[in-house]
Amino acid sequence: MDDYPLLNLFWTMLWIFLWVMWFFLLFRVITDLFRDHEMGGWAKAGWLVLVLLLPYLGVLVYLIVRGRSMAERDRKQMADQEKAFKDYVREAAGTPGAAPSKVDELHKLSDLKDKGALTQEEFDRAKEKLLA
Template sequence: MNTFWDYLWYTILVFAFVAYLIVLFQIIVDLFRDHSVSGVAKAVWVIALVVLPYLTAVVYLIARGRGMALRTQQAQAEAKQATDQYIRQVAGKSPAENIADAKALRDSGVITDVEFEQLKAQALGQPVSAHNAPTGQ
């Protein structure tokens, strides 16, 4: 590699190889994400990707590209739904639910009005004032 053209050709080859690897991994992920394809068909696709890599990748993208995009969108939607559910679970109750619980405790006589106001302020994210602090009773 002594000339500029050698370096340019080497760069093009590296780019093509990295692009192929990215497409290859996307195809393999899509193959194993698709439950409607049999194991034999998956094995044939993988073998074809090894034997005739670029041709098989192009054929796969043409033949199954639309389904590939839909499966990716579905997987992303499922991941988002799972994340949202986890966040809701970890976050706990809403401020309105916390206030309603505190009101039920106040109405049943378990807590005083001062304690109710403290719980309400905490649920709303407001600082609790010193004159509303419990007296240690």
């Protein structure tokens, strides 16, 4: 350990960290290329060749040129996944529609009135509002 100073160890760890982060970024760019449905096959092939043959420059140019649309595709994918999850939960819970039916709402109001949570007047107003 005497022949490898602490500062050299620090620099080695920094370079390894930067190398790993660059690989992460490279895979992220390649994933984004194949996720983009608006770009044609030849354009994807061109970007892929640029990113693989000139890796550092290719990734940097890709982020400069297409970075904003990359973030928009991420947001759209997250929104689609959230919608699919909510639809799955609704389907699994047995409520396929987004809003419960009027019959279900009337039943809930009746249960609340029976439990004493609603007075007769509150029940009548809520029922009129629901049926209007």
